[in-house]
Amino acid sequence: MTDTRPLDARRAIDARALYDHLTGNGSRFLRVGELLTAGAEAAPELLPDAQTLAAEAARPLSAKTGVEMAQALFLQAIFADRARGLHLCHAMQLPRPEAAANAARLARDGVLDLGLVRVERHGRLLVVENRNAGRLNAEDVPTIDALEHAVDAALLDEESTACILRGGVVDHPRYAGRRLAGAGLNLTDLYEGRVPYVMYIEREMGWVAKVFRGLAAPDRLPDELAETREKAWIGVIDGFAIGAATQALLVCDAVVAEAGSWFNVPARKEGLVPGCTNLRLPRIMGDRLARQIIMNGRTIRVDEPEARLLIDRVAEPDGLETAIDEVAADLVDGGVVSIAGNRRAFRVAQEPLDLFRAYLATYTREVAVCHLSPALVANLERHWTGRKARG
Structure with missing residues (x-):
């Protein structure tokens, strides 16, 4: 025992x-x-x-x-x-050793292809896309590692003002050709023993924390007084966001959802503590609703009134790209400096380091x-x- x-x-x-x-x-x-x-x-x-x-x-x-x-x-x-x-x-919270080289590749080519994750420039926006297509964009050890490298490069990029976090097109027979936000933790890997304990910790402190807090410099603790390198992040729900995919939305500055999509955090069925969801979901959606989602397995459809506590805009599939662009434009209209300052100010009140x-x-x-x-x-x-x- x-x-x-x-x-x-x-x-x-x-x-x-x-x-x-x-x-x-x-x-x-x-x-x-x-x-x-x-x-x-x-x-x-x-x-x-x-x-x-x-x-x-x-x-x-x-x-x-x-x-x-x-x-x-x-x-x-x-x-x-x-x-x-x-x-x-x-x-x-420091950039990984590969970060500068990856950022240079992104600056040169307009794209950084890391296999399971891809970063692509769209004007002043960067799209960070989970491409674990055969696993419904689930998160596993290599995907989490690639996501952190992608986030590092995106935050170091000089030409972009905001980042879009999104799932790519999957090739699962049931959803072939569709984008999906993500199926959460790869439960097959978990059951078969391929998820090490350290993965849980490095995920929360790695790419997720960097989206929320930005990149640190080695000479200064990245608390709310420090000048961290950060940008606005817009999360997108295509189809569904399960578990880890929903957790990622909680650190975004805005969320856009496809009409008919849904999200949940099935911690009860999985039998795990869902990362930092217990820290973040109650302040976003309220304590009672957070407990229903985490402990009772409640699924929230984006057309429910409660969904608007997390979702900023819902759009039909044929208008989703336009909605994402408009939300991003509204978010960064005041410039990157004010975005970073307001993000730090929110963290002082909500989740200091x-x-x-x-x-x-x-x-x-x-x-x-x-x-x-x-x-x-x-x-x-x-x-x-x-x-x-x-x-």
Whole structure:
């Protein structure tokens, strides 16, 4: 049975001392994955090593031994400490090493094709498109990685004023030739054991956080006083947005939806904590409705009155492109400088960086408890693999 108890005081102190050692007392930045790898090499009594994690990765979800719980408890200890937790948030908000080269390719070609994600210039707009076509634009490890590279390049781009976040055309037989916002987390990968614990954390702190907070500079904590590099983001719902695809809309400045589309966050059926949805959805749609969506599995259709709490504009399919362009134009009419300033001002009131850090101190452990629970396997077999078997 996996030990899910929080670290005792002694081991929490050890975790924080290890963080100080690995980061040179905060003088070096390590991303979450890099931190866990380096930590395992330096202190194998605290964190599982690469060989142990490779063996765990080869097991289906039902056969996991729970070694990743040590990673969760280590991260919880770091995020529970304000200075170290903010330092790790800072590390994750920096551009990836490949960002400058990717931005140069985008500037030169007007397009950045990363395979599963594509960035394309349309005048002063950039379209960041999830193209995981065979999986209904679901999010998995390679797609999440590609999305972060895409967001980095989009934010570094000098010629654009706003970004459109959208799902591409899929090739699933049921929806062939249609755009879809996204089917959420790839549940097949989850059930078959191909979703590592660290993916949950790097997603929330990586591309999603960068859409919400922009890119940081290494010499300044990216709190609400800092000049982060950011732009307006417009999310689009084509067809449906499930789970992670809905979560992404919560960090956008505006949302445009296709008439007849819908969105949900089926956390109850999946048996997971849905990222930062619990932090963001209540302030956007209200606490009671947020609980209905997260805990009761309520689906919201865009023609329902409640949908307007999230959706700025609904358009028929033949008018959707025009609606997106008009919403984007309205949003950036005052210029990029005022957009960035207003975004920072909203974050002061709604979700300052330290609140995000505190949320992560809970989320890092709770999502691991769910991820390693037999109940998650049972939920997937009841709601996902059983549904697939029935066709």
